[in-house]
Every structure is written in C-alpha cells, then in structure tokens.
Amino acid sequence: MDAKLDMFEDVNTSPSPSLEGDMSIPGKRTTTTTSQNGVPDYNTLDEPIKETVLRDIRAVGVKFYHVLYPKEKSSLLRDWDLWGPLVLCTFMATILQGSSSADSMSDNGPEFAQVFVIVWIGAAIVTLNSKLLGGNISFFQSVCVLGYCLTPVAISLIVCRIILLSTQTRLLFFLRFVTTTMGFAWATYASFIFLGQSQPPHRKPLAVYPIFLFFFIISWLVLSHN
C-alpha cells in the first residue's frame, strides 16, 4: 500500500520546499504464528471475513496437529487459545451424556453438565496445583494444553462409539479397553511433553500425577460408556 504524503508548511517557519515522500507498509504476511500473541503486523480491517475466520481456524488446526505429533512444543504455549478445548469438551460431553428418557433407572451415565464441569474444573484444579507447586506457566496456557491434549481421548471415544454399534462380546470390550488405554497414554505423554519443562525437577512427579489422574478419569468415563 503506497501513500503519498505532501507536507505544506508555513512560509515563515521554514524556507525549505515542500516535502515529498513515500509511505509503504510491508505486504500482508501469511504466517499464522506471530511474535506477539494476537497482534498482527498488518491491517486486518480491510480483509474479507473469510480470511479472518480462516486464520483462527488454521491456528486451531495447527495446535491439533502439534498435539497429535508432539515434537515442537512452543506454538501451543505461545499462542494459546481455548477454542480447541471448547470444541472437544462439547463434543465429548454430547456423546457421553446419559439418556434422560423415561425408562432410565437411577443409574445413568454422566450428564452433559457433569462432563463439562469435570473437564473445565479439573483442568483448572490441575493448573492451580502446578502453579502452587511453583511452576512458571500461566494459567490459561496450562488450561489450553490440557484441553488440547484431550484430542487422543476424543479420538478413542469415536472409535469406541463405532465399536459399540455392533453387539458386544468380550473381544470387543477388550478392543475398547485397548483403544481407551492408548488414548489415555497418548494424552498423558503429550501433556507431559508440553508441561513437563515448567516445573522444578524435584517436584515434577508431584505436578505430573494430577495430570495423569485427570486423563485417567476422563478415559474411565469413555470406557464405561455403553
């Protein structure tokens, strides 16, 4: 974007001729990661809405990818967002909720709200525990990581749901068990990679154990859903 700036000054103050110049703004960058959180280097006012929405979706997608293949850990922590955890939590709570139909006895699966509360309050408590033990990670970064690391658990929930479509046998139960265990192990490993560095070394097991417990409980909900 080029603009021309002409400055006209009073004849009294300066005898110099009028100034001329160019003012150019660097072109729009297509990278999704910026050095500062949420501050783009370009003018977003003129771009189409589709571009704005796609940028955020791309950021969320990149984070999902990094959780599934946890090698590079900085992007999840630097540009945290809570869209992914919200989507995952809503999805899982919808599938996991017990039916409230008339033929239900007192025994039921968890309600939608119960799953929601377990995920969010659980993530908050685990984060609070990390901070109280002296970890140097911010609250929302940690909640973001824990939420995104629910991805393997959600995948195992989908697989279990597909397995449940046929009549149940011991073999199928064993298959569900194996899937859930793999999802749980993957989630714990991924979150350990992201959050493990932020704790002092002699307290690392103390901080990792609540994360383990959190994913264990959610995997238990997935496994016992039938």
Place this chain on the structure above:
Amino acid sequence: METPTADDLLQFRDYSATSATNSGTPAQINVNSPTHASGGGGSGIGSGFVGAGGSSSAQRQRGDPLADLIYDMSTSAHAMAGGGATNLQNAPIDGSGGAGSGGGSGARLSFLTIEYYQQFFNVDTYMVLERIANSMIPKRAAGNYLRMNIGENPDLYGPFWITVTLIFSIAISGNIASYLHHASDGYHWHYNFHLVSYAATCIFLYANILPVILWALFKYSLKPIDDADAVETDSATYTPTLLSLMCIYGYSLAIYIPVSILWVINISLLQWLLVITAALLSGTVLIAVLTPALRNSQFSLFLIIGILSAHIVLAAGFMLYFFHNPPDSPVTMPIPTAAPAPSVLKAVTQAAKAVLPGNRTR
C-alpha cells in the same frame, strides 16, 4: 567462596557476587528491624529451589531483633551453602520457630495472593512419599513427628490429592465390583455416577470436619499446668495446629487407596480382613503420631477411642456400602436377579408402547 580472613576484610577488595548460586535474590540482613524482609523467602518459595530458608520464612513470628538477626544470617548462610537436597531438620535454629502457625503469621502475605497458598505446597516428591510411608507403617515416624516435621511444614498437597484419588478409586472400583457381580446374570450393567458424589461427600466430611473437632477438643481439654513442674511447660501446653491435624488425617487415608482396589475381589472374608488390617494400621499410626498431643489432654482415653472408632466406621462403611455384595449361592440367586426383573419388565412394556428408532439401551 572461601571465608575471608581479617586481612582480607581490611583491604578494599571486590568479592564475587554471591548470587552465583541458585538463590534468586542476594541474602539480606536487617539489623534492629522489627520485621525482616521476607522477599528472599517469598521468591525462594516461588522458585522452589531454596529449601530450608524459604520454608520457614513465611512462618516467622515477629520475635525480638536478635532472633531476627540470627535467623537472617543463618538463612543467608544456608542459601550460599547450597540449597540442594536440604532436609527440613536443618531449618534455622531459633526458639520461636515452634508449631508452625501457618494461618496466623501471614502478616506479610495477603491471603488473596497465590504466594500465601504456596507456603502450604512447599514439599518435594521425596517428602510426600516419606509422609505417605509414615502414615502406613506404625512407628516409622519419629516421636516428635507431629511437632517437628508436620508442624513445621504442613502441606495441603498430600491430603487434597489423596482424598481426590481415594474418591475416584472407590467410585471406579465400586462400579467394577458391581459389573463383575452382575456380569453372569445377563443384567445390563450401567455406570452409576452417583457413587462418585456419595464417596466424595463422605470422604471430604471425614477428612475436614474430624480434624476441626479434634483440634477444638485438644484446645479446650488441655490439662492445667502444675506450677511446680515448670520445666515441662513448653511441651505440656502443646496442641497441634489445625493444618497439622488436617495433614495427618489426609495422609492417613492413603492406605485405603490400594485397599479399595483390592475390595473388587468379591470374597467376603478377604474384604473384612482388608478392612480390619487397614483400619488397624492407620489407626495405630494416628494414635502414635498424636501421642504428644493426647498426653496433654484431659480426655485422652475418650479421644483415643473416638479416633479409632471413627476410622473403623469409615472403612467398614466404604466396604459395606460400595463393595459388599452377597455371595452367589443357589439360595440367594433369586435375590440379585429379582432386582433387575422389574426393570426388565418396565423396559419391555415401554418398548412395546413406543419403539423409538435408534434408541440406545442404557
């Protein structure tokens, strides 16, 4: 850094910065000040590296300036000497570091900041494991465990996470037990989520209300001090703080976690054996640890009986409510199947009434 000699001190030399070690802030010494800077201690807690100095600083009481000076110098000495695997027994020696009043001495830290609560989480992995082991094996802890170890550094990490783990292990094992019990009947099992709420209520009440009651009873049943026996006054007036009691009770529940997993095995004799063993072990530990405080109380016998019976009632309650299923025998077989029969009937009639496509059976 070698200790400087007198000649060194008389010369004007630059010494290397002492912050080469792990402490974040240089050692501070305040002389003749009623309150000494707790900034070093506060950030020490925050970074988690300074063990000995940081743990006691938040529990300092406003003593005389001489004690403050001694404390400051020993703190900086400890910070320089290396804060590696410091044991809390090396805590600075001063007379006013008595039963840690974690709540009352928060004069520097507001309870609205997170640093205030960090002082209750000032434990390392090995310390937590030590305390769990001390709660399961009688006589493992030293005689002054309550006052010197827990009293100096009561932590809330152990009690909180042990109670949460216990709640979920009971809920999960209870569900597994009911599933295994009904698996052979063709009974369509569903997950009982209410177990979590019931277990949570029980355990939180036990781990929180009972220490409060005990603390109040200890405080108000103190034996009057015999003036002629003035030597013993310090230990004779000792009552444990509320936080120490909650810490002790929280850790005493740790033994029930593996026991609750073993309760899944549906052999009645084994279940009762586990209850008795676990209750005896942790009850013995409780009494042994609380002995210094029980000695000072007028109702010591009643308190002992009360503590033990509460413990046994809790264990038996868990077992009976969540895990005890009548053994399968030809006589009792109709009983377990009678329960699902009305529900099956209900389901059949409702299925006859309205057939919803894709209705999930629960």
